[in-house]
Amino acid sequence: MAEDERSIFTRIIAGEIPADVVFDGERVIAFRDINPQAPVHLLVVPKTEKYRNVTELAAGDPELLAEIVSVAQRLADEQTNGEYRLIFNTGASSGQTVFHVHAHLLGGGTDGALSEGTLGKL
Ligand code: AMP
Numbered sequence: 001m002a003e004d005e006r007s008i009f010t011r012i013i014a015g016e017i018p019a020d021v022v023f024d025g026e027r028v029i030a031f032r033d034i035n036p037q038a039p040v041h042l043l044v045v046p047k048t049e050k051y052r053n054v055t056e057l058a059a060g061d062p063e064l065l066a067e068i069v070s071v072a073q074r075l076a077d078e079q080t081n082g083e084y085r086l087i088f089n090t091g092a093s094s095g096q097t098v099f100h101v102h103a104h105l106l107g108g109g110t111d112g113a114l115s116e117g118t119l120g121k122l
Pocket of ligand 1: 017
């Protein structure tokens with residue numbers, strides 16, 4: 001794959017772009033979102049960029065999807081009260097900008113809880 005075709009997350013995984021990495025496993029990495037939308041906002045990302053979105057990931061490698069959920073819970077246990085919101089934007093009109101599947105892990109952290117009814121705000 002030509003260098004400029006690789007996703008920004010692949011370049012973070014390769015160490016070419018700095019990121020605040022909070023988990024680095026064999027198949028999954030997690031780092032802080034550069035534009036946080038909640039007190040805790042992490043991106044949980046498979047190291048492969050083979051899957052563009054969660055539908056493709058679920059069909060192609062359900063174990064890897066399960067690992068992402070497991071890592072999300074582990075990080076929520078560390079960084080929030082263990083409760084969290086997990087979002088997979090799927091498609092540009094849902095807000096997806098990076099077509100390398102990733103989960104947004106949102107949590108209230110120590111600054112308070114996420115509010116009910118805040119999903120889907122424009
Ligand atoms: P999405 O819009 O669902 O595709 O999510 C992409 C996310 O990646 C956005 O929330 C961005 O803020 C985040 N992002 C983009 N570049 C970086 C970066 N270099 N480091 C950390 N997060 C990033």
